[in-house]
Amino acid sequence: MNTLANTLGQFSAVIRTCAxxxxxxxxxxxxxxxxxxxxxxxxxxxNLHDTLAGAYPVIRQLVGEEFFRLLAKRFIEQxxxxxxxxxxxxxxxxxFLAHFENTRHLAYLxxxxxxxxxxxxxxxxxxxxxxxxxxxxxxxPESYAGLRWQLHPSCTLLATAxxxxxxxxxxxxxxxxDFNIDLDSGGDNLLVYRNGLSVNIIDIPAASLHWLEQLxxxxxxxxxxxxxxxxxxxxxxxxxxxxWLANGVLVDFETLNATPAQAGVQLFNxxxxxxxxx
Amino acid sequence: xxxxxxxxxxxxxxxxxxxxxxxxxxxxxxxxxxxVEVHSENFFGGGAPLxxxxxxxxxxxxxxxGVGMGLASxxxxxxxxLRELRRLCDTVDPASVSEHLCWNTAGxxxxxxxxxxxxxxxxxxHVSERVRQVQDVLGRRILIxxxxxxxxxxxxxMREEEFLxxxxxxxGCGILFDVNNLFVNAVNLGVDAQAFIxxxxxxxxxxxxxxxxxxxxxxxxxxxxARVFDEAWALYEDALQHIGKRPxxxxxxxxxxxxxxxxxxxxxxxxxxxxx
Numbered sequence: 001m002n003t004l005a006n007t008l009g010q011f012s013a014v015i016r017t018c019a020x021x022x023x024x025x026x027x028x029x030x031x032x033x034x035x036x037x038x039x040x041x042x043x044x045x046x047n048l049h050d051t052l053a054g055a056y057p058v059i060r061q062l063v064g065e066e067f068f069r070l071l072a073k074r075f076i077e078q079x080x081x082x083x084x085x086x087x088x089x090x091x092x093x094x095x096f097l098a099h100f101e102n103t104r105h106l107a108y109l110x111x112x113x114x115x116x117x118x119x120x121x122x123x124x125x126x127x128x129x130x131x132x133x134x135x136x137x138x139x140x141p142e143s144y145a146g147l148r149w150q151l152h153p154s155c156t157l158l159a160t161a162x163x164x165x166x167x168x169x170x171x172x173x174x175x176x177x178d179f180n181i182d183l184d185s186g187g188d189n190l191l192v193y194r195n196g197l198s199v200n201i202i203d204i205p206a207a208s209l210h211w212l213e214q215l216x217x218x219x220x221x222x223x224x225x226x227x228x229x230x231x232x233x234x235x236x237x238x239x240x241x242x243x244w245l246a247n248g249v250l251v252d253f254e255t256l257n258a259t260p261a262q263a264g265v266q267l268f269n270x271x272x273x274x275x276x277x278x
Numbered sequence: 279x280x281x282x283x284x285x286x287x288x289x290x291x292x293x294x295x296x297x298x299x300x301x302x303x304x305x306x307x308x309x310x311x312x313x314v315e316v317h318s319e320n321f322f323g324g325g326a327p328l329x330x331x332x333x334x335x336x337x338x339x340x341x342x343x344g345v346g347m348g349l350a351s352x353x354x355x356x357x358x359x360l361r362e363l364r365r366l367c368d369t370v371d372p373a374s375v376s377e378h379l380c381w382n383t384a385g386x387x388x389x390x391x392x393x394x395x396x397x398x399x400x401x402x403x404h405v406s407e408r409v410r411q412v413q414d415v416l417g418r419r420i421l422i423x424x425x426x427x428x429x430x431x432x433x434x435x436m437r438e439e440e441f442l443x444x445x446x447x448x449x450g451c452g453i454l455f456d457v458n459n460l461f462v463n464a465v466n467l468g469v470d471a472q473a474f475i476x477x478x479x480x481x482x483x484x485x486x487x488x489x490x491x492x493x494x495x496x497x498x499x500x501x502x503x504a505r506v507f508d509e510a511w512a513l514y515e516d517a518l519q520h521i522g523k524r525p526x527x528x529x530x531x532x533x534x535x536x537x538x539x540x541x542x543x544x545x546x547x548x549x550x551x552x553x554x
Contacts, residue, residue: 004398004404008350008381009384024432025433026431035428040429044389048390082386083359083388125323197325199325
């Protein structure tokens with residue numbers, strides 16, 4: 001096994017870098033071994049480049065195909081693949097772009113990379129069954145605070161510094177190409193997720209973003225709501241809960257044994273909201 | 279030994295590799311395709327890809343063909359990858375499941391390709407153990423495909439067909455005989471194609487693959503980008519004679535043409551099967 005691990009570790013380095021096999025390790029009767037190695041080197045860079053181009057189509061449009069090739073080459077050198085599943089490759093692009101000397105002046109690119117990665121991951125994310133509202137109806141309201149909600153596996157919440165959703169939309173084939181976007185017009189609060197089969201990028205209120213992010217922290221709905229109300233007094237739990245259930249963002253919950261603090265939270269106002277089974 | 283029969287099996291006729299550009303046409307027009315094969319990893323997770331495959335599976339027998347398991351990798355098998363494949367099998371109930379005789383991950387770094395390794399006795403024990411692991415988790419027999427490769431290792435202690443035969447004996451797996459891979463290896467590396475055809479256990483062969491390579495810089499590269507070469511058809515005929523009729527797949531992955539072109543190649547395979 002050691003021998004196999006050594007040989008293949010060496011082969012890996014030969015493919016990814018300009019390292020060479022020791023003389024006579026390879027047998028190629030009809031052409032120099034270097035040519036055979038070249039096929040693997042080309043495949044390696046080509047596959048990863050194409051994967052990045054598939055995951056980051058808008059960035060590729062923004063910087064141009066030729067520059068994207070250079071960018072991908074550098075990215076590949078710094079971030080080798082870690083999975084046999086290529087759909088997982090390329091997640092470090094935002095961070096890479098933030099430090100890449102040739103794109104540092106395009107300050108909105110990392111935000112765009114975050115958005116495109118969220119879209120890419122949402123496309124391949126697991127399915128989740130829609131939440132059955134009758135389950136909630138069986139939970140006594142005093143236990144609501146202890147509910148731990150699970151978001152759809154495709155969800156990414158993004159608060160960006162730049163208006164990347166508008167730029168993204170302008171670069172879709174179906175768009176009327178409105179490139180009149182003021183980069184200084186402020187950032188987006190976005191939810192990227194799959195509703196049914198299609199991936200959606202939707203602008204959501206900052207309060208909702210905060211609340212959903214809190215729910216993601218695996219804390220009860222009571223604590224999440226308290227934290228949201230502290231920052232956004234206008235937040236309305238009843239509306240939010242109903243909305244995110246109806247839109248397939250909240251897909252499941254676990255009931256916690258409510259701690260006294262959670263149980264004490266006044267979750268709903270006098271209207272006594274309970275989502276009606278549809 | 280793994281003897282659990284799959285609940286379904288591929289028909290012994292020609293099928294095609296189904297790729298994204300043809301999904302819509304296949305679902306809307308339901309052309310006469312014997313069966314279809316897809317790359318397993320493209321359907322890990324859910325959403326549109328899986329939804330499409332499940333629709334396809336209602337009309338055609340489906341074969342799941344993995345490109346990312348890395349059976350010969352020195353690193354441990356990726357348990358998450360295997361779990362995803364198991365889940366996909368449970369969801370799709372495929373007629374066949376196959377993987378390649380290759381590696382892809384060493385020292386935590388993956389090369390997303392189908393890479394050759396030295397055919398040594400150590401490697402045989404290693405790969406056998408992992409084929410058993412995969413078959414145990416999937417609860418079914420899998421087919422292992424012979425590889426196209428561009429370099430061979432001096433360390434090798436046996437030929438690929440000897441390695442495969444021994445793998446079959448040790449694990450009960452089947453063989454996916456890629457005729458084009460053999461043709462490519464014969465041209466590039468002087469592999470003895472007849473010795474391969476006669477060297478693998480005929481009864482273990484569960485499927486054939488056919489595709490067209492491209493010539494780059496004096497090296498025949500297995501690009502799946504052309505019609506099947508005449509020399510590969512000739513080897514296919516030899517295989518039919520010696521091994522027998524098996525489900526036969528036409529693969530096309532680069533510069534994918536109209537579906538009718540691939541169907542045309544499938545018809546040529548079918549004619550050769552019918553002529554037996």
